[in-house]
Every structure is written in C-alpha cells, then in structure tokens.
Amino acid sequence: MRAIHHIAIIGSDYQRSRAFYHETLGLPIIREVFREERASWKCDLDAGNAQIELFSFPKPPPRPSRPEACGLRHLSFAVADLDAEVARLEVRGVACEPIRIDPYTDKRFTFFADPDGLPLELYEVDPAG
Template identity: 55%
Template sequence: MALPGVHGIHHIALICSDYQRSKRFYCDLLGGTVIAETYRALRKSYKLDIAFPGFELELFSFPAPPVRPSTPEAQGLRHLAIRVTDLAVAIDYLQQRQVVVEPVRIDELTGNRFTFFPDPDGLPLELVECPA
C-alpha cells in the first residue's frame, strides 16, 4: 500500500551559510521566483520561498549553522536534481556565469545525460536532460 493522495514534491528546504549569496544564486542565476520573504526576528533567520517549475524551494538562514557533508555519497540529502530540456544549453548558461560544471555523464539505467554543479555552499545540484 502507498501513502494515499501523494502527487508530487511540494518543497525542498535548504539552510545556507550566506543568505544574500544563496538568494542571488537561486533567484538570479537559476531563475527561481520569490513567493515570499520573511525575517523571523526571534530566530534571527530569514525564510525565502522560491518557486520553480514543479516544486518550491525554502531557503533558510540561521546564525552560524553547522557545516554538513555535502558530497554525493555523504549521508543525508545526496543532491537536488533539476530537469532540463537541453543539457548543453544549461551547461553553457552556467559556465558563462563562472559556475563550475562537472563533465557530462550518461545514466547507465535510464540513458539520460546528466551533470553536477555546486550551489554556493557546495550542495551538489544535478542537471538531468529530459527532452520535452
């Protein structure tokens, strides 16, 4: 039996080390649209809700958050994968903006082309080519 009523991911939540830098990365570079931005004074924390096609991202800031391992094989969140229709165009876009992108690989199970690049805190982000 499956969890009743599931029909997709609502949001993904990230805690960043530099709120303004991560806000620029996810909104200006990756093209997310701000839904809401809230400063929570008691927690000295921002919460930024960002819309992307098919999901939302919650970006949090906290004073001095602990560092977490972020390589793809570390425990916890392995990576966030983003569907793109043309991998070469997406890679070119990122590289023109000085984002380091790994060499393209082929998923041995699906045959999809994919690559990884880091967010400002080193969180592995994946681009997966899924033609429309």
C-alpha cells in the same frame, strides 16, 4: 503522497545563496520574509513542480558529509536542453562537471555545486515532460 512540495536549504550566507538560486539559476521568488524572533530569512522559490525554501540562521554548522553519506545525496533539476543550461551557468561563473550519460535511462546529466558546496544536478528530459 502525490508530489514533492518543497526542499529546504540552509545557506551559510543568505544573500549569496539567494543571489545564486534566484539570479544565477533563475528561480522566481514566491515570497521572502525575515523572521525576527529567529533572526532568520526565509525565501520561497518556484522550482516548477516544487518549491525551494531557502533559510538563513545565525552560525549554521557546516554540512557534515559528502554526497555518498547516508541522507539526501543531491538535488536534481529537470532541463530540456542540457547544453544550453550548462553554457548559461558557466557564463555566470558556475563550474559544471563533464556531461555524463545515465546507463539506465540513456539521459544526459551533470553536477555542479551551490555556494555552500551542496551538490546539484541538471538532468536532461524530453521537452514535453
């Protein structure tokens, strides 16, 4: 295994989720298709070294757990300037938690949520990497 290729997310409201990931977070769309046989949209978004596959399905069940349950806990985005990204999101109406410091790496991070409550993180990294 060499890298993460994609992360798949099912939104309860496709247009709202598409607007959040594409317009609010600023992830470019690679391709978008409607799969008529499944009554489902699929939108591939460029997330740097990986892609986010955003899906819609008729009446998906709600997320059954909180982040501390077994399974995927959250999705984290690397950013060079955490303060600027938090300010950019807050101007767009996205509430971020207070910035914290990772006690093991001394890096700053914060959490926020997508329209369905999926926990997302911004993690500050050195601009060169």
